[in-house]
Amino acid sequence: MFSSSQFEPNSAFSGGGFMSSQPYDSSSSSSSTTKGLVPVTVKQINESSHSGGEKSGIVINGIELTNVSLVGLVCDKDISKVTEVRFALDDGTGRIDCKRWVNESFDAREMESVQDGTYVRLNGHLKTFQGNKQLLVFSVRPIVDFNEVTFHYIECIHFYSKNSDSQVLENVGDVTQSHTVNTNQATTLNPVMPSQNSDGNGRKNLDDMILDYLKQPACTARQQGIHLDEIAQQLKVPKNKLEGVIQSLEGDGLIYSTIDEYHFKHVEL
Amino acid sequence: MDTSSPSAFVNGSLMRRYIGQKVRTVIQVVGSDVGSVVGKSTDDLQIIVKGSPPTTTTPSTYLEVIGIAENENSIRAEVWTNFGNSFDPVNYNELCKLANGEFKHLFI
Numbered sequence: 001m002f003s004s005s006q007f008e009p010n011s012a013f014s015g016g017g018f019m020s021s022q023p024y025d026s027s028s029s030s031s032s033t034t035k036g037l038v039p040v041t042v043k044q045i046n047e048s049s050h051s052g053g054e055k056s057g058i059v060i061n062g063i064e065l066t067n068v069s070l071v072g073l074v075c076d077k078d079i080s081k082v083t084e085v086r087f088a089l090d091d092g093t094g095r096i097d098c099k100r101w102v103n104e105s106f107d108a109r110e111m112e113s114v115q116d117g118t119y120v121r122l123n124g125h126l127k128t129f130q131g132n133k134q135l136l137v138f139s140v141r142p143i144v145d146f147n148e149v150t151f152h153y154i155e156c157i158h159f160y161s162k163n164s165d166s167q168v169l170e171n172v173g174d175v176t177q178s179h180t181v182n183t184n185q186a187t188t189l190n191p192v193m194p195s196q197n198s199d200g201n202g203r204k205n206l207d208d209m210i211l212d213y214l215k216q217p218a219c220t221a222r223q224q225g226i227h228l229d230e231i232a233q234q235l236k237v238p239k240n241k242l243e244g245v246i247q248s249l250e251g252d253g254l255i256y257s258t259i260d261e262y263h264f265k266h267v268e269l
Numbered sequence: 270m271d272t273s274s275p276s277a278f279v280n281g282s283l284m285r286r287y288i289g290q291k292v293r294t295v296i297q298v299v300g301s302d303v304g305s306v307v308g309k310s311t312d313d314l315q316i317i318v319k320g321s322p323p324t325t326t327t328p329s330t331y332l333e334v335i336g337i338a339e340n341e342n343s344i345r346a347e348v349w350t351n352f353g354n355s356f357d358p359v360n361y362n363e364l365c366k367l368a369n370g371e372f373k374h375l376f377i
Contacts, residue, residue, distance in 0.1 A: 041375055092276045092293050093376045119350060146352035150360045157372045
């Protein structure tokens with residue numbers, strides 16, 4: 001009854017259209033767009049970044065959003081224009097400007113019941129207008145059972161944390177060994193999810209980390225190569241996790257063993 | 270109504286972290302006086318809210334109060350919302366803990 005995603009029942013539970021259990025072979029730009037209605041707080045909107053490229057989409061948690069659902073208090077309701085009602089929504093985490101086009105009597109009736117100080121559930125499109133984030137609202141409903149307020153914030157937390165988990169798995173490379181290592185890496189080295197997700201590419205998989213380490217001039221200068229123990233120590237990864245990845249890197253011709261089977265150097269092209 | 274600055278979700282025990290700052294909480298009305306309302310927070314601590322409540326504050330009604338925390342058990346209210354009688358304080362209490370803990374960055 002309170003679910004904001006009643007028209008799209010999958011989106012609230014599957015993290016906006018994609019599930020972490022699905023195999024990933026599509027490009028990251030298409031898999032990170034959601035078409036569902038996402039519950040967010042105003043703070044999340046204000047902190048979101050623009051996605052680069054052709055669309056003026058807004059990115060929250062690494063997902064490009066257009067439709068969002070919010071719950072909050074209406075303030076500064078302005079009905080000076082006939083076809084448009086403007087107001088601000090304050091949900092305790094910030095304020096956002098909202099606009100509602102009133103073209104039919106249904107819309108007008110809906111907006112009449114909404115006054116300053118009313119708690120409402122809003123569904124709308126997120127847009128950026130002259131540098132400010134704005135909500136083009138297509139649905140406003142006053143809240144009658146206030147458990148919906150608690151529910152909305154919990155849903156925001158749920159969506160966010162569900163999304164953070166799927167973000168971890170999204171950056172998996174093709175090598176299955178590095179798949180399991182990757183999630184380990186994400187938890188041991190990158191405990192804070194939000195900044196990772198907003199960068200979009202902040203997390204490297206283990207292959208890249210080893211290669212980056214071996215590519216450093218200090219390492220390439222060493223004739224006998226770098227011992228496996230040293231790599232483990234520098235990257236703070238247990239040796240057993242490294243062994244499989246090292247083997248595959250060797251098989252791919254990206255690194256080679258030098259004086260013995262435990263010393264490696266990066267193949268310089 | 271000036272709620273332009275963000276308000277932290279608090280229960281009785283979390284209020285001490287935000288003394289002097291804007292907070293929001295839900296209390297169950299226990300009694301009212303001239304100029305103040307005595308209520309029970311969602312974690313069963315007594316909270317005193319100063320200000321003039323909306324007219325229907327019968328005991329056992331839930332009221333959401335947004336205002337400045339004056340000390341660890343009193344708020345100077347700016348906005349009151351009647352949350353009715355069928356509000357679930359346990360859920361709200363858990364939300365307060367989450368909003369001040371692991372997911373604080375989504376709120377404040």
